[in-house]
Amino acid sequence: MMPKYRVTEVIKLPIGTPRFQETIPALVTAYQTNVDAGKVTRVPSTWVDADGYRTTTTSSIWNRLDEYETFKTFVLDNYTCLQAEYYYSITSHPDHRDNNLTKTTTVTEEN
Secondary structure (H helix, E strand, C coil): CCCEEEEEEEEECCCCCCCHHHHHHHHHHHHHHHHHCCCCCCCCCCCECCCCCCECCCCCCCCEECCCEEEEEEEEECCCHHHHHHHHHHHCCHHHHHCCCEEEEEEEEEC
16 A cells, blocks of 8 residues: 655744735735636645645635634645655745745655
8 A cells, every 4th residue: 555645834924914815815815816717726625635636625715714823734645755755846826935924844744
């Protein structure tokens, strides 16, 4: 049986950033715009099948959104850790680096 990896992204917006209310919604809107325009391969979803494209839920882009951080998690079957990190990097929206956000991506193998 091939291993399953959970790829978790934590995005943190610095406390006191005045642009929060416009930054996160704009980021989500930009991501969805790129999805609609075919610039990314799939609509982001909480759970992703082994091929990385067919979604198994229709949840929103973000799992949780509060005042300072949001989380997005994918489960990838039949991916090595390196492949999972590469897959994640090509599906992340580049605006993350332009809005005073810090991003941490971790890949862990599930039992």
